[in-house]
Amino acid sequence: xxxxxxxxLPTITDVANHAGVSRATTSRALSNYGVVNAATxxxxxxxxxxxxxxxxxxxxxxxxxxxxxxxxxxxxVGLSVFDLAMRSxxxxxxxxxxxxxxxxxxxxxxxxxxSVRVMLEKxxxxxxxxxxxxxxxxxxxxxxxxGKPVTLLDRSLDSLGIASVTADxxxxxxxxxxxxxxxxxxxxxxxxxxxxLSGETGERPAxxxxxxxxxxxxxxxxxxxxxxxxxxxxxxxxxxxDESATQAVNTILDAENPPTALIASxxxxxxxxxxxxxxxxxxxxxxxxxxxxxxxxxxxxLTPALTVVxxxxxxxxxxxxxxxxxQIRNPDAEPTSVVLPTRLLIRDSVRDLSTA
Amino acid sequence: xxxxxxxxLPTITDVANHAGVSRATTSRALSNYGVVNAATxxxxxxxxxxxxxxxxxxxxxxxxxxxxxxxxxxxxVGLSVFDLAMRSxxxxxxxxxxxxxxxxxxxxxxxxxxSVRVMLEKxxxxxxxxxxxxxxxxxxxxxxxxGKPVTLLDRSLDSLGIASVTADxxxxxxxxxxxxxxxxxxxxxxxxxxxxLSGETGERPAxxxxxxxxxxxxxxxxxxxxxxxxxxxxxxxxxxxDESATQAVNTILDAENPPTALIASxxxxxxxxxxxxxxxxxxxxxxxxxxxxxxxxxxxxLTPALTVVxxxxxxxxxxxxxxxxxQIRNPDAEPTSVVLPTRLLIRDSVRDLSTA
DNA sequence: AGTTGCAATGAGATCGATCTCAACAATAAG
DNA sequence: CTTATTGTTGAGATCGATCTCATTGCAACT
Numbered sequence: 001x002x003x004x005x006x007x008x009l010p011t012i013t014d015v016a017n018h019a020g021v022s023r024a025t026t027s028r029a030l031s032n033y034g035v036v037n038a039a040t041x042x043x044x045x046x047x048x049x050x051x052x053x054x055x056x057x058x059x060x061x062x063x064x065x066x067x068x069x070x071x072x073x074x075x076x077v078g079l080s081v082f083d084l085a086m087r088s089x090x091x092x093x094x095x096x097x098x099x100x101x102x103x104x105x106x107x108x109x110x111x112x113x114x115s116v117r118v119m120l121e122k123x124x125x126x127x128x129x130x131x132x133x134x135x136x137x138x139x140x141x142x143x144x145x146x147g148k149p150v151t152l153l154d155r156s157l158d159s160l161g162i163a164s165v166t167a168d169x170x171x172x173x174x175x176x177x178x179x180x181x182x183x184x185x186x187x188x189x190x191x192x193x194x195x196x197l198s199g200e201t202g203e204r205p206a207x208x209x210x211x212x213x214x215x216x217x218x219x220x221x222x223x224x225x226x227x228x229x230x231x232x233x234x235x236x237x238x239x240x241x242d243e244s245a246t247q248a249v250n251t252i253l254d255a256e257n258p259p260t261a262l263i264a265s266x267x268x269x270x271x272x273x274x275x276x277x278x279x280x281x282x283x284x285x286x287x288x289x290x291x292x293x294x295x296x297x298x299x300x301x302l303t304p305a306l307t308v309v310x311x312x313x314x315x316x317x318x319x320x321x322x323x324x325x326x327q328i329r330n331p332d333a334e335p336t337s338v339v340l341p342t343r344l345l346i347r348d349s350v351r352d353l354s355t356a
Numbered sequence: 357x358x359x360x361x362x363x364x365l366p367t368i369t370d371v372a373n374h375a376g377v378s379r380a381t382t383s384r385a386l387s388n389y390g391v392v393n394a395a396t397x398x399x400x401x402x403x404x405x406x407x408x409x410x411x412x413x414x415x416x417x418x419x420x421x422x423x424x425x426x427x428x429x430x431x432x433v434g435l436s437v438f439d440l441a442m443r444s445x446x447x448x449x450x451x452x453x454x455x456x457x458x459x460x461x462x463x464x465x466x467x468x469x470x471s472v473r474v475m476l477e478k479x480x481x482x483x484x485x486x487x488x489x490x491x492x493x494x495x496x497x498x499x500x501x502x503g504k505p506v507t508l509l510d511r512s513l514d515s516l517g518i519a520s521v522t523a524d525x526x527x528x529x530x531x532x533x534x535x536x537x538x539x540x541x542x543x544x545x546x547x548x549x550x551x552x553l554s555g556e557t558g559e560r561p562a563x564x565x566x567x568x569x570x571x572x573x574x575x576x577x578x579x580x581x582x583x584x585x586x587x588x589x590x591x592x593x594x595x596x597x598d599e600s601a602t603q604a605v606n607t608i609l610d611a612e613n614p615p616t617a618l619i620a621s622x623x624x625x626x627x628x629x630x631x632x633x634x635x636x637x638x639x640x641x642x643x644x645x646x647x648x649x650x651x652x653x654x655x656x657x658l659t660p661a662l663t664v665v666x667x668x669x670x671x672x673x674x675x676x677x678x679x680x681x682x683q684i685r686n687p688d689a690e691p692t693s694v695v696l697p698t699r700l701l702i703r704d705s706v707r708d709l710s711t712a
Numbered sequence: 713a714g715t716t717g718c719a720a721t722g723a724g725a726t727c728g729a730t731c732t733c734a735a736c737a738a739t740a741a742g
Numbered sequence: 743c744t745t746a747t748t749g750t751t752g753a754g755a756t757c758g759a760t761c762t763c764a765t766t767g768c769a770a771c772t
Contacts, residue, residue, distance in 0.1 A: 009502050011728055022752045027730055034731090037750060054502060057477040058423070059728035062414050062757045069457070069478070080653075083439035090458050094467075099474060101425070102446055102458045111450075118455060121413040122425070146365050146410060274657045297436075298654035301630045367758055378722045383760055390761090393720060415758035418727045 010051040019047035030055070061123065068097065070324060071119035074104045075112055075132035076195075078240075079267055080296045081313055082130065085153060088317030089128055096325060098125070107132040107195050113139050120146060126324045128153050132195055135207045149327035149335075153320045154311075156210045156337060163327060163335035165320040169211055172309040172342035173218030173263065176291040179307070179344060180261045181226055184353030185289060189234035189252050189259030190219050191269050193245065200238035200248035215265050215293070234259045245272035253280070253288075261289035261350060267296050270306065289350040304348035312340050366407040375403035386411070417479065424453065426680060427475035430460045431468055431488035432551075434596075435623055436652045437669055438486065441509060444673030445484055452681060454481070463488040463551050469495050476502055482680045484509050488551055491563045505683035505691075509676045510667075512566045512693060519683060519691035521676040525567055528665040528698035529574030529619065532647040535663070535700060536617045537582055540709030541645060545590035545608050545615030546575045547625050549601065556594035556604035571621050571649070590615045601628035609636070609644075617645035617706060623652050626662065645706040660704035668696050 016026040021040060028034040029044035030053075036044075047053075061067040072089050074082050082104075090100045101124060105111035112132065116139055119127060126149040131137055134157060140150055141160060152164035180188050192212060194205055208216065216235075223230050233255035238248035249272050252258065264270040270292030274284065282288045285304035292299065295310035319338050327335065372382040377396060384390040385400035386409075392400075403409075417423040428445050430438050438460075446456045457480060461467035468488060472495055475483060482505040487493055490513060496506055497516060508520040536544050548568060550561055564572065572591075579586050589611035594604035605628050608614065620626040626648030630640065638644045641660035648655065651666040675694050683691065 012730095013728075023729075024731080024753080025751060028751090031730080035750065040750080052499070052502070054473070054476050056418075056479060056728050058414055058418050058479050059757090060730075062412075062418065062728085063730050065757080067414070077443060080436065080439070083436070083443070086442065086458075087433060087439070087460055090460055091462075094459060099457055099459070099478065101455055102442075103450060103455070104443055104446055106447075117410070120410050122455065123412060123414050143408070146408070271653065271657050278657070278659060296654070297627065298652070298658075301627050301634070301654075301658075303634060303659065368760095369758075379759075380723080380761080381721055384721090387760080391719065391721095396720080412758050415727085416760075418729095418758085419760050421727075 009056070010053050011056065012053070014051055015044065015048045015053050018051060019044045066125055067123045069099045069101055069122070069124050070321070071116075071122075071124035071127040072100050072102045072129075073112060073115045073119070073127065074102070074130045075107050076130060077104045077106045079294070081154075081267065081294045081311065084313045085130070085317050088314045089153070089321055092318040092321040096321065098321075098325070105132070109133065109136060116140070116145070120148060124148065126150065126328050128320050128324055130154055132209075133207060134209055147331075149324060149331070151320045151324040151327070151335075153316060154211055158337065161335055163323050163337065165316050165323055165338045165340070166210065167311045167316060167342050168339050169214035169342065170218040170221070172293070172311075172344070173215045174222040175342070175344040176263050176307075176309050177219060177222035177226070179346065180263075180289065180291065180350055181228075183289075183350055185259075185261040185350070186226075186228050187231070187234065187257065187259040187261070188219075188223065188228075189262045190216065190236075190265065191245070191248055191252065191262060191273065192216055192235070192237045192265045193240050193269050194237055195240065197237060197239040198241070198244060200236050200244055200251060202232055202236060204235075205237055212265055215263075219263060231255070231257055231259075233257070240268060242268075242272065242275075245269055246276055249273050249276040253282075260353070261291070264290065264292045267292060267294040267299075269293075270296075270299075270308075274302070285349045285351055291344075291350060295345055299345075300347065302349075307347045307349045308345050310343045310345050312343070315340055365412070366409050367412065368409070370407055371400065371404045371409050374407060375400045422481055423479045425455045425457055425478070425480050426677070427472075427478075427480035427483040428456050428458045428485075429468060429471045429475070429483065430458070430486045431463050432486060433460045433462050435650070437510075437623065437650045437667065440669045441486070441673050444670045445509070445677055448674040448677040452677065454677075454681070461488070465489065465492060472496070472501070476504060480504065482506065482684050484676050484680055486510055488565075489563060490565055503687075505680060505687070507676045507680040507683070507691075509672060510567055514693065517691055519679050519693065521672050521679055521694045521696070522566065523667045523672060523698050524695050525570035525698065526574040526577070528649070528667075528700070529571045530578040531698070531700040532619050532663075532665050533575060533578035533582070535702065536619075536645065536647065536706055537584075539645075539706055541615075541617040541706070542582075542584050543587070543590065543613065543615040543617070544575075544579065544584075545618045546572065546592075546621065547601070547604055547608065547618060547629065548572055548591070548593045548621045549596050549625050550593055551596065553593060553595040554597070554600060556592050556600055556607060558588055558592060560591075561593055568621055571619075575619060587611070587613055587615075589613070596624060598624075598628065598631075601625055602632055605629050605632040609638075616709070617647070620646065620648045623648060623650040625649075626655075626664075630658070641705045641707055647700075647706060651701055655701075656703065658705075663703045663705045664701050666699045666701050668699070672696055 016023045028036045029041040093100045103115040130153045156164040156166050236248040238244040292308045295308045299306040372379045384392045385397040449456045459471040484507050486509045512520040512522050592604040594600040648664045651664045655662040
């Protein structure tokens with residue numbers, strides 16, 4: 001039999017036999033490495049084409065010790081930012097000739113762990129991770145990763161010396177607060193999302209992921225810098241379930257001295273504010289001002305169009321891929337952290353109180 | 357040296373040496389296949405744990421001829437439906453213990469081709485594809501796929517005998533039209549998106565992807581069944597660029613006898629209608645009625661909330677994975693086509709003309 | 713004691729490609 | 743005519759795990 005079992009893909013041995021040369025020569029001809037007689041090469045290429053030969057990259061990878069595959073683990077899910085991040089990472093990797101093995105784990109820490117393990121077993125060359133929490137990340141330590149490089153996306157974790165790409169959320173919230181202040185607002189509220197919180201609370205929970213932590217921190221600092229005393233009732237923390245968020249917004253609006261403007265710490269929180277406002281008959285940009293995070297495709301279409309702090313997701317994803325590839329190509333280099341600027345997109349959801 | 361080169365992952369040979377048994381026995385102990393003495397197994401497991409052994413699935417796959425990896429190729433991009441589809445496929449696969457290698461190709465046919473090739477080279481066990489076009493799909497033929505099974509998602513292609521999972525778009529549009537008619541509308545327009553069209557036109561282009569084709573077809577049939585003569589000016593075809601869509605909506609609204617209600621053939625078209633309406637000062641659900649496709653997270657939050665034909669994306673994705681796995685597990689079975697029902701989510705964007 | 717049966721293990725082939733090294737032929741140089 | 747050089751090729755090892763098959767040791771039975 002010229003070719004192995006029926007239905008099986010032709011191997012390099014089949015091509016070699018068909019062309020009447022050895023496997024070694026065939027390999028040289030196909031991979032364009034080493035010297036091969038021009039006529040021989042032509043014959044081999046012809047045989048390969050005729051048999052419909054498709055190289056088995058698994059075998060090559062095993063020999064080479066590299067798979068040209070990256071692992072992408074996204075813990076949080078259901079937000080357009082992360083969908084976009086996922087796509088952008090895949091696209092950026094493709095342009096560098098890397099494929100991406102993707103897992104999303106919906107904030108299940110155990111799934112996150114096993115995902116890392118599965119990816120290591122599949123011999124990815126490196127990992128891009130958006131973890132659900134900053135605690136208990138020891139499974140991303142050097143030892144547990146068997147030396148494979150990681151880059152965190154939209155999260156940082158300086159303590160472990162892990163590379164990361166984030167946006168400047170601190171400045172982002174600052175911009176939002178200052179924009180509101182410039183339009184005459186002083187009573188500015190903040191609604192903060194945080195995983196694994198079922199209800200809502202005014203207490204700042206420990207272990208906020210860095211992204212959210214920085215947004216909260218930026219708020220407090222900007223308010224302090226402006227000399228505004230924050231009424232504790234203006235700030236609420238809630239889980240990411242719709243009801244939890246809705247309730248938090250209600251609590252804020254029911255306060256004795258409610259804020260005139262709200263900052264929503266992510267797109268889901270913006271939606272929650274919009275939902276509550278709609279239900280209460282409050283007109284955004286008039287009765288209640290709002291600045292959101294993440295420029296989702298619908299933000300500009302709302303009436304009024306939503307002012308948002310936009311994150312450069314695509315650039316972040318590309319930076320993460322570049323960062324990871326840099327680590328892969330130069331394993332001895334120190335992991336680096338990249339922080340990209342956010343951009344305040346001013347639209348119509350913050351009312352100008354100064355002219356009123 | 358007990359262990360191979362520094363930095364390299366320990367192999368089964370390392371574990372075998374450490375435990376003082378052969379590779380064969382180690383393999384048996386670790387994979388729980390075949391008989392091994394209980395004490396020996398314990399010793400092997402202990403050694404594996406001590407060395408931090410992570411199996412090299414590449415090697416196993418090469419031997420087994422199966423990688424437990426599916427390929428997902430999504431041509432269209434930038435719509436929340438496909439983001440959700442991507443996530444759902446990954447999630448469904450994970451529950452079946454399969455990983456997913458993802459590519460998105462942004463409607464570039466060449467990229468689509470090379471993606472298929474790359475996935476075959478990486479020895480995926482099967483492919484789920486959302487192609488950008490129904491023409492020129494010969495690269496998805498049995499021969500070109502080397503016998504690997506495929507399932508099309510949100511597209512069908514009965515001519516080639518390829519398995520597929522789609523939604524009942526025909527009935528979906530029908531439901532939309534009938535809903536509008538029930539509320540007194542007869543002048544119903546349709547705005548259709550189609551790839552690689554730069555401007556907009558009233559002519560029905562050839563080679564519409566099945567999804568869109570069925571939506572158009574459903575519209576014509578429902579109108580015919582209701583005995584309504586369609587003014588050609590009510591139907592416009594456009595590309596998926598924002599300007600192209602915007603222009604198409606404008607053309608429809610500028611018609612001599614403009615429709616009172618519009619059906620948008622996908623979420624981007626809905627956004628286009630909303631944009632134009634906003635610019636013209638038309639209030640949706642009052643001056644102009646609208647039904648969209650795909651229940652994006654923002655649809656319900658709009659004022660008025662958008663009535664949409666909802667596709668069961670998550671079920672479709674799961675069905676696609678199931679369908680593909682069925683083909684993988686039973687290669688001789690005939691490829692099947694699955695059609696899932698859509699659901700009309702009635703909200704407030706269609707005005708009731710009958711009471712006016 | 714001799715034979716059979718069974719449990720436990722190891723030696724070696726195998727998957728498909730790559731890479732090292734040696735072999736060989738043809739040509740050039742001495 | 744011999745030796746060195748260059749160009750071209752093939753044999754065989756290798757990557758890491760699995761699987762087949764043969765071997766060993768020990769207990770049980772006649």
